[in-house]
Amino acid sequence: MPELPEVETVVRGLRAAVIGDTIESVWIGSRHQPLKSPAAEIVPALEGATIAAVRRMGKHIVIDLSIGDHPAAHFIVHLGMTGQLVVSRPEADTPKHTHLIAKLASGRELRFTDPRMFGKLAVTHEFDPGGIEPLDLTLEQFVPLFRRRKTPIKSALLNQQLLRGVGNIYADEALYRAGIRPRRRASSLTHAELQKLYQAVQQVLHEAIAAGGSSVSDYVGATGEPGFFQLQHRVYGREGERCLRCKTAVKRIVISGRSSHYCPKCQK
Numbered sequence: 050m051p052e053l054p055e056v057e058t059v060v061r062g063l064r065a066a067v068i069g070d071t072i073e074s075v076w077i078g079s080r081h082q083p084l085k086s087p088a089a090e091i092v093p094a095l096e097g098a099t100i101a102a103v104r105r106m107g108k109h110i111v112i113d114l115s116i117g118d119h120p121a122a123h124f125i126v127h128l129g130m131t132g133q134l135v136v137s138r139p140e141a142d143t144p145k146h147t148h149l150i151a152k153l154a155s156g157r158e159l160r161f162t163d164p165r166m167f168g169k170l171a172v173t174h175e176f177d178p179g180g181i182e183p184l185d186l187t188l189e190q191f192v193p194l195f196r197r198r199k200t201p202i203k204s205a206l207l208n209q210q211l212l213r214g215v216g217n218i219y220a221d222e223a224l225y226r227a228g229i230r231p232r233r234r235a236s237s238l239t240h241a242e243l244q245k246l247y248q249a250v251q252q253v254l255h256e257a258i259a260a261g262g263s264s265v266s267d268y269v270g271a272t273g274e275p276g277f278f279q280l281q282h283r284v285y286g287r288e289g290e291r292c293l294r295c296k297t298a299v300k301r302i303v304i305s306g307r308s309s310h311y312c313p314k315c316q317k
């Protein structure tokens with residue numbers, strides 16, 4: 050599933066490719082699962098609009114549209130598990146599971162494909178996904194988010210109403226770097242531990258963005274090429290393998306239905 054760094058990578062690719070381009074026409078497929086707004090709202094909001102900006106909010110891609118010089122709707126794309134938003138030449142084969150094609154004035158096409166259809170497409174005039182951007186917040190804002198939470202720290206990190214965009218992989222990686230067990234109650238963390246965790250979250254996300262996002266499952270970047278350099282996962286997906294620090298076998302447990310990986314020796 051694309052997480053914050055993957056979405057950021059897609060956003061940066063799109064930004065370089067489509068800003069200033071105008072959407073001439075929009076085709077929407079017959080499958081309605083990915084549509085959070087009805088096709089009858091999406092099509093007129095997009096057609097004739099210029100792409101003024103492409104931003105990331107948590108794991109959402111926010112495309113700011115304008116009509117002439119006037120701000121218009123936001124086109125919101127959530128990639129879900131397998132969604133891809135790709136700029137293609139019109140002659141490129143249309144992949145199966147293409148749900149939206151926006152023809153651009155430059156001659157190219159912005160295509161949304163999603164085999165598993167957990168992705169979401171919407172248009173709106175106001176968008177607030179809740180939570181705070183993990184890369185924008187200070188330590189002083191981070192610490193109180195977790196102070197009174199009785200849930201495991203792993204669940205709190207995944208709570209999108211607290212930090213938006215931190216997903217399973219980077220939560221595991223950050224907890225490993227901070228030396229904190231995923232099952233620890235958030236409220237039991239000391240200030241020093243929260244400080245370490247804050248730094249680890251920032252570090253892991255920045256490194257992953259610099260690496261172009263981890264290439265997991267069906268994820269590809271905005272121009273469609275797979276095979277990004279992958280951030281070396283230190284614990285995620287390494288169940289039974291040796292901890293890179295102390296050689297203890299990495300454990301996997303399930304917390305709130307999600308796999309959590311940790312080193313029983315390095316993480317307290």
Ligand SMILES: [Zn+2]
Binds near residue numbers: 297
């Ligand atoms: Zn270890």
